[in-house]
Amino acid sequence: MPLKSAKKPAKKAASKAPSKTKAPAKKSAPKKARKTASKPAKKPAPKKVVAKKPPPQKAAAPAKKPAPQSDLLKRILTSLDDDKAENIITIDLEGRSALCDAAVIASGRSSRHVSAMAEHLARRLKEGGYGTRPVNGQAQGDWVLVDAGDVIVHLFRPEVRDYYDLEGMWSVGSRK
Numbered sequence: 001m002p003l004k005s006a007k008k009p010a011k012k013a014a015s016k017a018p019s020k021t022k023a024p025a026k027k028s029a030p031k032k033a034r035k036t037a038s039k040p041a042k043k044p045a046p047k048k049v050v051a052k053k054p055p056p057q058k059a060a061a062p063a064k065k066p067a068p069q070s071d072l073l074k075r076i077l078t079s080l081d082d083d084k085a086e087n088i089i090t091i092d093l094e095g096r097s098a099l100c101d102a103a104v105i106a107s108g109r110s111s112r113h114v115s116a117m118a119e120h121l122a123r124r125l126k127e128g129g130y131g132t133r134p135v136n137g138q139a140q141g142d143w144v145l146v147d148a149g150d151v152i153v154h155l156f157r158p159e160v161r162d163y164y165d166l167e168g169m170w171s172v173g174s175r176k
Contacts, residue, residue, distance in 0.1 A: 072130065073102055073151050079124045080106050083117040085155070091170050101150045105166055107158050111141025114155045118144040121153060 073090070080088055085106035094101045108114035115138050122133050125148055137144040142160045146153040154166060 072148060075124065075128050076104055076121065076148060076151055076153055079121045080117060083120055085117055089167060100152045104151060104153045107156050107161050111157060114144055114157055115141040118146055118155050121146050
């Protein structure tokens with residue numbers, strides 16, 4: 001029996017060998033014919049259109065770009081923080097407004113608190129060497145504006161701040 005099993009693989013190997021040599025010969029001949037026949041029939045490939053990248057745009061929301069941290073701005077934020085101002089937001093207006101480079105918006109708990117924050121801020125700016133700063137609206141205490149030159153500070157009572165919505169006007173994320 002071992003002889004029969006040895007003969008069968010030999011037959012299979014012998015039968016496979018001629019078929020392998022015939023198959024590549026048949027395949028190679030039509031390929032050459034196809035290539036020569038298809039070359040004249042091919043149309044020129046269309047040129048690839050490269051999409052141009054649009055020019056980089058400035059950030060739409062200034063909240064993403066931090067406001068410039070000048071000495072003046074740091075002094076203002078420190079003063080407001082010391083006076084317990086609420087919801088302090090700094091808006092970078094550089095290149096968007098000719099009036100100032102930044103605006104600071106903050107809320108006080110009452111009219112008296114807003115007036116006191118404005119008075120302390122004006123005094124600290126004068127002590128810091130920034131001179132006497134104009135303060136508007138301090139007598140009423142609803143909306144007090146302190147013009148510090150490159151930075152304008154708006155101090156509000158919460159109801160008045162919601163009514164005027166300066167953050168929405170400058171496209172800053174709304175607090176609501």
